[in-house]
Amino acid sequence: MKELRLAGISKSFGGTDVLRDISLTISRGSFLALLGPSGCGKTTLLRIVAGLETPGAGELSLDDTVLYGPGISVTPETRGFGMVFQSYAVWPHMTVRENVAYPLKIRRLAKQERRERVARALELVHLDGLEDRFPHQLSGGQQQRVALARGIVMEPPVLLLDEPLSNLDARLRAQMRRELRDLHRALGITILYVTHDQREAFEMATRIAIINEGRIEQDGTPEEIRSRPADGFVKEFLSEH
Ligand SMILES: Nc1ncnc2c1ncn2[C@@H]1O[C@H](COP(=O)(O)OP(=O)(O)OP(=O)(O)O)[C@@H](O)[C@H]1O
Ligand SMILES: [Mg+2]
Structure with a gap:
């Protein structure tokens, strides 16, 4: 905060x-x-x-x-801020899990930590259970939530x-x-x-x-x-x- x-x-x-x-x-x-x-x-x-x-x-x-x-x-x-863009900009070739894990991966967080944080972020936006889907298999609202989960997964200040x-x-x-x-x-x-x-x-x-x-x-x-x-x-x- x-x-x-x-x-x-x-x-x-x-x-x-x-x-x-x-x-x-x-x-x-x-x-x-x-x-x-x-x-x-x-x-x-x-x-x-x-x-x-x-x-x-x-x-x-x-x-x-x-x-x-x-x-x-x-x-x-x-700066490490979380950001959700006006166009949701989720990566089409990555699954929900991979999209959300991406900010953690580039910051080289350990695998276990990554798994836990992704699970927590997806739960917060009510996307748990859809981890293995690709964006084209989701509704617009679900894709929007993927972007949101990706924005909060680092628990940014x-x-x-x-x-x-x-x-x-x-x-x-x-x-x-x-x-x-x-x-x-x-x-x-x-x-x-x-x-x-x-x-x-x-x-x-x-x-x-x-x-x-x-x-x-x-x-x-x-x-x-x-x-x-x-x-x-x-x-x-x-x-x-
Ligand atoms: N890279 C740029 N080069 C030139 N003009 C730009 C650039 N980015 C934005 N603008 C101009 O700056 C103004 C503000 O744009 P901005 O995208 O910040 O508006 P906004 O309030 O977000 O609008 P919207 O609600 O439509 O998204 C606009 O007139 C836009 O055309
Ligand atoms: Mg704008």
Whole structure:
């Protein structure tokens, strides 16, 4: 369980500002939803936190360790965050077990330890019993859970989730919202969750940051945002969905 701090993060692509001066603290064990419309910069910010993208300016730290700052850029592997991508990106040629075990294998964990951790992660996402199937033998929702199990198997200090329920039907989404909330409580990890779906943010998160055109419009608890939306954009965005 760690505290993640973003200070003055900016990013532009080809002269276009995509993120503007983003400062956010995601306190230990909290579940922060980054909520905003398509194209507002959510995935870019998550990739910067993961270390897959370099910010143009700003600092990023985890407790007392600077991950990105003047002269410092910690690699994604060393950051060791769990990540579930917007497209679930499970490997088609690997079974469920192999997909989930992969992060442990590249970190050279012993076989017994690997087996135990994979079993625990699969149990948490209710995929036990499907270990030997390949992705094409699974439903979309099950594949999504494989990606989730792969994200949590290292029991990472921070879990980054990018619209992990976007491809599921309404019923499965509702079920997964409950499961993710339970998972957060069970593991007590710090979660940064990207979504454009306000229902997901309000049902699961302990804090919500509303982002628009690369800027944080409001950051607060779900209750604070509901009862005191900061400005016209937040009000309008919340009423539209
Ligand atoms: N590698 C890149 N090169 C150029 N422009 C990019 C790149 N990555 C993202 N962008 C642009 O940056 C903006 C923010 O993209 P980003 O993927 O962060 O949005 P998002 O909030 O995740 O959107 P969505 O909800 O649709 O996934 C978009 O206008 C996008 O076209
Ligand atoms: Mg995105």
